[in-house]
Amino acid sequence: MMIGGQKAANSLGIFKWRWGGESSLTTGLLGDVPPEIELSSYGRVPPSPSSESPSGLLNGETLNVEPIADLDLFFERLYSYYCEKGLWCIIIKWIVELLSLGFTICFSGFFLLFVDWNGLRNAKCGMDAFESGSKQCDLSEEALHQHPLTPLTLSKAIIVGYLGLFSIYWVFCFSRFFAQLKDTLGIRYFYYNSLQVTDNEIQTMPWATILERVVRLQISQQLCVVKDLTAHDVVMRLMRKENYLIGMLNKGVLAFPISTWVPGAGPTVKFGLGGMQHRLILTKTLEWTLNWCILQSMFDRNFCVRRDFISNPRTLKKRLMVVGLAMLLLSPFLVIFMLVFLFLRHAEQFYNHPSTASSRRWSNLAKWMFREFNEVDHLFKHRINSSVIHASEYLKQFPSPIISIVAKFISFVSGGFAAVLIIIAFLEESVLEGHIFGRNLFWYAAVLGTITAISRAAVTDELLVLDPQGAMSMVVQHTHYMPKRWRDKENTETVRIEFESLFQYTGIMLLEEMASIFLTPFLLLFVVPRRVDDILQFIADFTVDVEGVGHVCSFSVFDFQNHGNSNYGAPHNVPRDRRSSQGKMEKSFLSFQSSYPSWEPDAQGKQFLSNIRTFREQMLQVQGARHGSPLRAYSDRNGLLSMETQQNIPGTGYNMGSLWLLDTDQKIHPYLLDWIIPPEHTMCPVIGETP
Numbered sequence: 001m002m003i004g005g006q007k008a009a010n011s012l013g014i015f016k017w018r019w020g021g022e023s024s025l026t027t028g029l030l031g032d033v034p035p036e037i038e039l040s041s042y043g044r045v046p047p048s049p050s051s052e053s054p055s056g057l058l059n060g061e062t063l064n065v066e067p068i069a070d071l072d073l074f075f076e077r078l079y080s081y082y083c084e085k086g087l088w089c090i091i092i093k094w095i096v097e098l099l100s101l102g103f104t105i106c107f108s109g110f111f112l113l114f115v116d117w118n119g120l121r122n123a124k125c126g127m128d129a130f131e132s133g134s135k136q137c138d139l140s141e142e143a144l145h146q147h148p149l150t151p152l153t154l155s156k157a158i159i160v161g162y163l164g165l166f167s168i169y170w171v172f173c174f175s176r177f178f179a180q181l182k183d184t185l186g187i188r189y190f191y192y193n194s195l196q197v198t199d200n201e202i203q204t205m206p207w208a209t210i211l212e213r214v215v216r217l218q219i220s221q222q223l224c225v226v227k228d229l230t231a232h233d234v235v236m237r238l239m240r241k242e243n244y245l246i247g248m249l250n251k252g253v254l255a256f257p258i259s260t261w262v263p264g265a266g267p268t269v270k271f272g273l274g275g276m277q278h279r280l281i282l283t284k285t286l287e288w289t290l291n292w293c294i295l296q297s298m299f300d301r302n303f304c305v306r307r308d309f310i311s312n313p314r315t316l317k318k319r320l321m322v323v324g325l326a327m328l329l330l331s332p333f334l335v336i337f338m339l340v341f342l343f344l345r346h347a348e349q350f351y352n353h354p355s356t357a358s359s360r361r362w363s364n365l366a367k368w369m370f371r372e373f374n375e376v377d378h379l380f381k382h383r384i385n386s387s388v389i390h391a392s393e394y395l396k397q398f399p400s401p402i403i404s405i406v407a408k409f410i411s412f413v414s415g416g417f418a419a420v421l422i423i424i425a426f427l428e429e430s431v432l433e434g435h436i437f438g439r440n441l442f443w444y445a446a447v448l449g450t451i452t453a454i455s456r457a458a459v460t461d462e463l464l465v466l467d468p469q470g471a472m473s474m475v476v477q478h479t480h481y482m483p484k485r486w487r488d489k490e491n492t493e494t495v496r497i498e499f500e501s502l503f504q505y506t507g508i509m510l511l512e513e514m515a516s517i518f519l520t521p522f523l524l525l526f527v528v529p530r531r532v533d534d535i536l537q538f539i540a541d542f543t544v545d546v547e548g549v550g551h552v553c554s555f556s557v558f559d560f561q562n563h564g565n566s567n568y569g570a571p572h573n574v575p576r577d578r579r580s581s582q583g584k585m586e587k588s589f590l591s592f593q594s595s596y597p598s599w600e601p602d603a604q605g606k607q608f609l610s611n612i613r614t615f616r617e618q619m620l621q622v623q624g625a626r627h628g629s630p631l632r633a634y635s636d637r638n639g640l641l642s643m644e645t646q647q648n649i650p651g652t653g654y655n656m657g658s659l660w661l662l663d664t665d666q667k668i669h670p671y672l673l674d675w676i677i678p679p680e681h682t683m684c685p686v687i688g689e690t691p
Helices: 071-083 087-114 117-122 127-132 154-194 207-220 231-238 240-250 284-295 307-311 313-352 354-358 364-370 377-385 388-395 401-427 429-433 441-457 468-479 493-502 506-541 581-595 603-625 670-675
Strands: 265-271 277-281 360-362 503-505 543-546 550-553 632-635 640-644 654-656 659-662
Touching: 071 154, 071 207, 071 231, 087 154, 087 313, 154 313, 207 231, 231 240, 240 284, 240 364, 240 506, 240 550, 240 581, 265 364, 265 493, 277 364, 284 313, 284 364, 284 506, 307 313, 307 506, 313 506, 360 364, 360 388, 360 506, 364 377, 364 493, 377 468, 388 468, 388 493, 388 503, 401 429, 401 441, 429 441, 493 503, 503 506, 506 543, 581 603
Parallel strands: none
Antiparallel strands: 265 277, 360 503, 543 550, 632 640, 640 659
16 A cells, blocks of 8 residues: 555644644644545445446446445454354354353343342251251252342342343344344355355455455445555554554553552553553453543544544543443442353363463453554464463463472372372262261362362473573564563563563453453543543544545554654654554564565565565574674574574674574564664663663
8 A cells, every 4th residue: 555645644734732722633624624535435336327347247247336335344344254254153153142141141130139048058958958857958949039029138139230231231132133134144245246255265265365355356346436445455444443552552652650459450661750650551341441432432434533532632531431430330230240251151161170260361451562553353363372372381481489399289288188089989989978077078079179280280390491582582473572671681570570461360360350340430530531632642643544544543554754663674763752662563564464465565665675684684694604703593393593693783783682584484574573673872762661
């Protein structure tokens, strides 16, 4: 996509922020001059009566004259249909989701209202009833309330409110099922008749191939009448809102003055007055509210940022506070639903595989920090899921001898008792029904088995080879995240702690998400409104108008002239406040080029690729020449050529430290940029790092 197709980029004057008083837009945007053509009216152009059917259509059919009311929504549905793998997969998924939601509501209503837990605890059944001489219990009489709402207490009123609220939501989802079915059938028709792709082919066809067919279809059926859309244009539409969220996190806009103990708090990106740390935070609940309050509200029907949204920060502050208050009122109901949902989803897993609670995964904040501009969801999931095993290996480089010793002892003791119970079961199974301290031996066997599994998971592998730098390099290969403050410090406690804040225990993450239900209202009422000016300033500074696409985050355009960082190989170098942090835009460009090889970048993009290839060739020349430099080169089992040196590379202006290159397919990969270290005298701290 050519940057020349942009109209009035902010750096060229689209937005202007006036700090002295009320915020406003420039005259050009505030004026009532309508756009040349409304993007929401893009559609297929009807042919003239004398024209022949385009060769790209089937059976000589004419172009569909019905316009696409919303191209963004159309491409979102197109991509969603691809990700969900066809019509029947979508229908079955919807049915299962409705059944799951209905089961959760009924399950929680039964056990929270009808079950008498005191009666269930005191019921005499089995051997207890025989030993006490009483008759066998009837749970339907002893453990169920005949009149569950009598008396009506506050807790029961909250439960009834929860059931009513989510029952209404279930009816809404049920109605939406039929409303969306028509649109889904339309997308299926488009796949079958316009793209010539069946549901069976979608199962294995790459997304890039689908996008190539869409681009070719643009020639015959003008989905957009302003210009021929490229793969870059389509993906920018798909990720119009997500790119803004990625950019805000990258530039530290969503960093708040919170303490490290706050659930979900991430790395520190800057320091405020009095040394107060501003930390990134983005739990799923906060992400949903910010998406609704900001990203879903900032665009008009022409896919342009609304004038009143930028010029009236008070409106956004009020919206955030109203949503925060509403969430505070709904939080008791949301907590009940979350408790029941998490219980149904994880209870059996934790019971049969207790070590699952000690497994780790990336936090929601980490996923958005790692995600790159214009990286669609399924490609990102594939990349980030591949990093989990390497991230676990990195944390294993920091064994805790004390914890390992204690865990071995606990495992030894609990395992011994569990072994005795197993022997008893072999000799006489009925003995396990005996009681000790009011509990039968079956209960003790379950508890001891759980303790043994958890303690064994905490024991460190004694044969593990400690290599933090090597393990981190494998993580970076997939995450593309390597801040300067981590470089050459992979074996330090500071980096480990920050890494753990992004790669957390599954059990801890579930608790944090529960806590975020109460934390998010507090943030929306008292913390986030203070950052509204910075949020709107970011939108004003980093918004461009791309012909045929509308307003998008300027980082997603890959505009090296306005956002380039020469430290990462860009052909231009701009001030720090105008470029992405840690080479995010440059890495995103490489990822996009790798994912869509048929896409043709503009002249600046080609120059960037040329710079990186030249640098790599110089690295290979250094490897061949050596000249007694402290250089080590070797290939690992994945075909990666690792080169390590600390010398200055002649003619490049770079120092090298652990550069990873792919030796087999000769492609340039984004993680390469993480290991290009600029000379010390030109290094400047990335955003959030103190000088």
